[in-house]
Amino acid sequence: MKLALAGVSHHTAPVELRERVAIDAEAAGALARDLASSDESYEVVVLSTCNRTEVYVASRGGDAAGAAEGALLTLAGDHADTLAPVAYRLADESAALHLFRVAAGLDSLIPGEGEILGQVRDAFEGGAAGPLLDRTFRMALHAGRRARLETAVGESPASVPAAAAALAQQVFDGLDGRCVVLVGAGRTSEVTARNLRSRGATVSAVVNRTVDRAERLAASFGARAVPLDDVAAALASADVVVSSTSAPGFVLTADVLAAALRARRGRPLLFVDLAVPRDVEPALAAIDGCFVYDVDDLEAVVAASLEGRRAEAVQAERIVAAEADRFRGWQASLAVVPAIASLRALAEQIRSSELARVEGKLPENERAVVDTVTAQIVNKLLHLPTVRMKEAAVSPDGLVYADVVRHLFGLAEDDGT
Amino acid sequence: MAELLVWPALLAYGEAAVAYAGGLRGPGRYGRLGIWGVRIGWLAQTALLVAQLATTEGFPWGTWAGALNLFSWLVVTGYLLWGSNPRYRLLGLGVMPVAAVLLTLAWAGGGTGVDASVGAGWALDLHVGLMLAAFASFTVAAAVAGLYLFEERRLKRRDARLLRLRLPSLEALDRLAARVALVGLGLLSAGIVVGLTRLDAADVDLAMTITLGVWVLYAVTLLLRWETALQGRRLAWSLLAGLALVSVVLPLTHFAS
Numbered sequence: 001m002k003l004a005l006a007g008v009s010h011h012t013a014p015v016e017l018r019e020r021v022a023i024d025a026e027a028a029g030a031l032a033r034d035l036a037s038s039d040e041s042y043e044v045v046v047l048s049t050c051n052r053t054e055v056y057v058a059s060r061g062g063d064a065a066g067a068a069e070g071a072l073l074t075l076a077g078d079h080a081d082t083l084a085p086v087a088y089r090l091a092d093e094s095a096a097l098h099l100f101r102v103a104a105g106l107d108s109l110i111p112g113e114g115e116i117l118g119q120v121r122d123a124f125e126g127g128a129a130g131p132l133l134d135r136t137f138r139m140a141l142h143a144g145r146r147a148r149l150e151t152a153v154g155e156s157p158a159s160v161p162a163a164a165a166a167l168a169q170q171v172f173d174g175l176d177g178r179c180v181v182l183v184g185a186g187r188t189s190e191v192t193a194r195n196l197r198s199r200g201a202t203v204s205a206v207v208n209r210t211v212d213r214a215e216r217l218a219a220s221f222g223a224r225a226v227p228l229d230d231v232a233a234a235l236a237s238a239d240v241v242v243s244s245t246s247a248p249g250f251v252l253t254a255d256v257l258a259a260a261l262r263a264r265r266g267r268p269l270l271f272v273d274l275a276v277p278r279d280v281e282p283a284l285a286a287i288d289g290c291f292v293y294d295v296d297d298l299e300a301v302v303a304a305s306l307e308g309r310r311a312e313a314v315q316a317e318r319i320v321a322a323e324a325d326r327f328r329g330w331q332a333s334l335a336v337v338p339a340i341a342s343l344r345a346l347a348e349q350i351r352s353s354e355l356a357r358v359e360g361k362l363p364e365n366e367r368a369v370v371d372t373v374t375a376q377i378v379n380k381l382l383h384l385p386t387v388r389m390k391e392a393a394v395s396p397d398g399l400v401y402a403d404v405v406r407h408l409f410g411l412a413e414d415d416g417t
Numbered sequence: 418m419a420e421l422l423v424w425p426a427l428l429a430y431g432e433a434a435v436a437y438a439g440g441l442r443g444p445g446r447y448g449r450l451g452i453w454g455v456r457i458g459w460l461a462q463t464a465l466l467v468a469q470l471a472t473t474e475g476f477p478w479g480t481w482a483g484a485l486n487l488f489s490w491l492v493v494t495g496y497l498l499w500g501s502n503p504r505y506r507l508l509g510l511g512v513m514p515v516a517a518v519l520l521t522l523a524w525a526g527g528g529t530g531v532d533a534s535v536g537a538g539w540a541l542d543l544h545v546g547l548m549l550a551a552f553a554s555f556t557v558a559a560a561v562a563g564l565y566l567f568e569e570r571r572l573k574r575r576d577a578r579l580l581r582l583r584l585p586s587l588e589a590l591d592r593l594a595a596r597v598a599l600v601g602l603g604l605l606s607a608g609i610v611v612g613l614t615r616l617d618a619a620d621v622d623l624a625m626t627i628t629l630g631v632w633v634l635y636a637v638t639l640l641l642r643w644e645t646a647l648q649g650r651r652l653a654w655s656l657l658a659g660l661a662l663v664s665v666v667l668p669l670t671h672f673a674s
Contacts (some may be wrong), residue, residue, distance in 0.1 A: 156580045166580050170572065173588035266649045268587060289649055291572050300577035308581040 003132060003331075004064035005095035006072045006087055007047075007054030010109055013086045020083065021053040021075040025119075029126030031055075035071050036128035042067060045127030045137060049119050051109055052102070056095065058132035065091060092331065096136055097324040103144030104320050105154060110306070111313045112153030117144040135330065143323035147316040155312075156305030161195040163301045164272045167293060168196060168240050171268045176200035181238040183207045183231065183252065184245035185217040188274045192242050193221065205234045209245070232260040235269070242272045243279040251279040254287070261287045272298070332393040339402035340386050342411040347378045422465035423520065423529040429458030430493070430517040437510040441582060448506045455513065459497055462490050462520070465529060476542035481668075482528025484549060489519035491553030499557060499597055504585045507567070511560045540615050547608030548628075552663050554601030555635070558594050559660035562653035565590040569650055591649055594656055595642050602635045624669040631662050 008018055023031065028046040035044040035057070043058040044067075053075065057068040072087055073080040090098050098107070103120045105112040124137040148154045157163040165175070172178055178201040182189045185208045193203050203221035207228055208214035214225035226234045228251070235241060235257065245251050252271065261269065266289040273280040273294040285292040293301075351374050355367075362370065385405070392401045405411065433454030440447035466487065469477040478487040493516045500508040523529055568584045584590070609632060616625075638655040641647035647655065 152581070155583070163580070167572075169586060170568070170579065170583070171587050173586045173592070265645065266651060268649065285573060288651075293575060297575040297577070300575075301580060304577040305580055308578075 002060075002062075002064045003056070003058045003092050003095050003136065004068045005054055005056050005090045005098060006065070006068035007052060008072070008083060008087050009052035009054070009107065011107070012088060013083070017076075017079065017083055017086060018051070018053065020077070020079045021048070021072060022050065023048045023053070023075065025122050025126055028123060031071065031075070032123075032127035035067060039067070043128060043130035043133040044071075045123050045129055045133055046071070047102070047120060047123040049116065052107075054102075056099065056127075056133060056136075058130065058136070065089060093324065093328050096140070096327045096331075097320070099136065099140045100143040100320045100324050100327070101317075103140040104147035104316050105144070106147070106313055106316055106320060110158040111309045112148070112151075112155075112316070113158065114148070114154050117141065117148070120144065132331075132334075136327065139323060139327050139330075143320050146323070147319050150319060151312040151315045153309055153312040153316045156308050157302060158306060158309070160274070160295065160298045160302060161192040163298045163305065164192050164240075164242070164274075164293070165195045165199055167272075167291075167298075167301065168201070168270050169199070171270050171291060172239060174200065177202060178239040179204040179237050180240045180242060181205045181207060181234050182217065182221075182223075183228075183241060183243035183279060184275065185210075185213045186244045186246070189242045189244040190217060192244075192272060192274065196240060196242070197221070201240065204237065207231050207234055209247075232257055235260055236263070238269060240270045240272065241280075242274065244274040245279050246275070247279060248277060250281040251275075252284065253281040254283040257284065258287065261290060264289060274298075329394045333390040335399055336389045336393045336402040339405050339411065340389060343385070343405055343409060344378075344382060346409055346411065347382060351375065351378055420465070420530050422461050422468065423524050426458045426461035426465060427517060427520055427524070429454045429461060430513050430520065433458060433509060434513040434517060437506050437513060440506045441510070451506060451509050451513075452502075455493060455497060455509065458516075459490070459493050462486075462493070466490060469529075476545065478528070478549075479542075479545065480526070480528055482523045482526025484528070484545070485519050485526065486523035486528040487546070488549050488553055489516045489523060491550050492516050492519070492556050495553050495557035495597065496560075499593060500561070504583065505564075507582075507584060508560055508564050511563060512557065515556075538615075540611055544608050544612040544615070547604050547611060551601045551603075551605035551608055552666070554597055554604060555631075555656070555659055555663050558598040558601060559656050561590055561594040561597060562656040565594060565653045566650060566657075569653075587649065591652060595639065595648075595652060598635060598656055598659070599639055602632070602639060605632055605635070624666065627662065627666045627669065631659065631666055634659050634662060 008021060010018070023046075025048070028048045032044040032046045035055075036042045039059070039062050041059045041062045042064070045056045047054045047056070053072065055068040055071045057064040057071075059067070069087070069089060073084060076083040099120075101107045103117055105114065105116050108116055120137070121141055124133075124141070127133070129137060157166045168175060168178070175196060178196075180193055180196050180201045180203045182193055182203060182205070185206055197203060203223045205224050205226045206214040206218040206221070207226045207230070209228045211225050211227050218225040231252065241252070243252060261284070268289045268291070271280045271284060271290065271292040273292065276295060278294050280292050280294070282292060284290050355371060355374065358367070358370070389401050389405065393399065433451045436447050436451035436454055440451055478484050492512060496509065496512045500512070520529075564584065565587060568590060569587055571579050572587070585593075609628065634655070638647065638652065638659065642652055
């Protein structure tokens with residue numbers, strides 16, 4: 001049974017090429033099923049994300065590598081000639097290890113990013129997996145889950161909006177129902193607000209010098225528009241303030257807000273200042289319960305997170321390598337399966353023929369006892385050789401055991417007896 | 418023989434403290450090793466306490482060393498109840514070394530033996546047990562409050578590594594500290610009521626006065642917590658002040674005998 005992979009990723013191909021072979025999950029599933037139906041020995045899974053398109057083919061006897069590469073180049077259409085030099089082709093253990101690393105997020109642009117595990121699962125479920133790919137993808141998903149569970153490779157935020165949301169979660173016990181106030185109706189604060197909203201927060205007000213502009217953004221969040229002069233009142237119920245105006249100086253100052261903030265009696269308020277020049281006066285951080293993060297602070301948090309992810313990735317690589325070893329052992333054991341099956345078939349054939357010779361000479365109850373006892377003898381006799389052959393299969397000369405068994409018992413190469 | 422149980426308990430608590438220190442580098446097996454150390458140590462110490470109870474007449478923890486033994490067990494019990502999950506591993510780093518030191522002192526003072534008994538009637542024994550449980554709760558509450566102040570300081574200072582060593586949110590810590598202190602106040606109230614049943618007017622002394630002072634401090638703190646807005650750093654500092662008072666009361670009232 002051969003496993004082959006052909007693909008392109010952000011490591012090998014620019015976006016102009018990757019987009020030529022990028023397809024959605026539904027099309028990837030359809031492609032996998034089409035290819036699998038072209039040869040009944042093929043198992044196919046197609047993984048296509050914004051960073052990679054990979055075709056996994058497993059086959060007994062067929063040209064798995066050729067099929068995988070052919071499918072990829074067909075996807076590229078007129079650009080096949082340009083794509084071919086940057087495509088990677090991997091086989092067996094290398095292909096499996098690659099898939100394990102992909103599932104763990106170790107091959108991603110941002111180490112440990114979480115989305116890829118779900119994309120691998122979707123590709124697997126939408127594809128045409130058989131015994132080999134089923135086991136390979138299940139082990140890859142297991143490796144991906146272990147890497148995330150046992151290390152912090154996927155824990156820290158990798159973007160400024162995600163860092164702002166993660167910081168808010170360090171202040172508040174969950175963001176469900178938390179009030180977010182946007183100061184400034186710019187694109188940056190909108191993206192950050194959407195990130196917070198995706199975690200359960202509610203945008204309650206959009207404060208802007210120009211109320212018309214605030215109203216447009218407020219409508220998209222179901223919030224109210226507030227003129228800048230009323231910002232102190234708007235903050236009374238706020239938990240997170242995201243600010244990104246283009247004002248030349250501080251918009252939220254201690255002078256303007258001190259009374260309103262003191263009235264909160266220490267109730268936490270997180271200021272996320274994404275503006276340059278800054279909107280939030282740093283002196284606000286001195287007020288009890290107020291936390292002020294500007295864009296440099298957030299970028300420092302992201303940088304530290306990415307550094308942490310890279311450090312954790314070393315540990316995650318070890319987990320993936322261990323899982324790849326398990327896969328190698330399992331795949332090697334497959335090589336001796338035909339010999340084991342043949343041996344068991346031979347034993348069963350002998351047992352059945354010997355039983356047939358005493359057919360009619362024994363009472364029914366005694367024949368049943370003999371049937372059971374002989375089956376147990378066969379099983380017990382063959383148990384240890386079966387285990388030993390599977391264990392030995394992992395070693396470099398492990399297949400010699402299978403050959404010896406075939407020779408000693410006169411077994412044919414595949415399934416003969 | 419039962420006294421030998423102090424060693425596995427001490428070893429496990431020590432292992433937990435070391436594992437929690439290792440866990441500062443990140444999540445994973447260190448945190449789990451720490452939690453298992455706490456669990457195993459707690460089981461060993463529980464077995465020790467049961468053996469003491471079964472083999473001695475009266476109250477086995479009436480001496481200062483015996484009371485330390487029970488107190489350290491109560492502190493670890495409080496931690497196991499409220500804080501033994503990976504997010505709270507720093508709390509374990511604060512609690513477990515203290516528990517190990519207290520247990521060592523208890524052992525050195527003979528409080529882990531099976532023949533140290535100073536029984537004085539069930540009411541007084543119950544009073545001592547309730548007071549120790551209350552003080553243990555206040556100790557855990559103060560540890561949580563300390564964790565709150567640590568996390569708040571990191572947020573205020575905009576520590577870039579804040580998310581690499583994630584702690585529970587400020588709100589969660591604030592709520593947990595208040596909840597544990599409330600349990601402690603309930604136990605303290607019960608302990609005082611039981612103690613009052615045996616009290617003569619002439620028995621009132623400084624220790625009892627300070628104990629009542631502790632009760633008033635915690636009651637007022639928690640009342641303000643719910644009625645107004647004594648939360649966050651103010652609550653945390655109040656709980657730490659309460660612990661300071663407790664650490665005066667504890668030797669005076671229970672360890673002086």
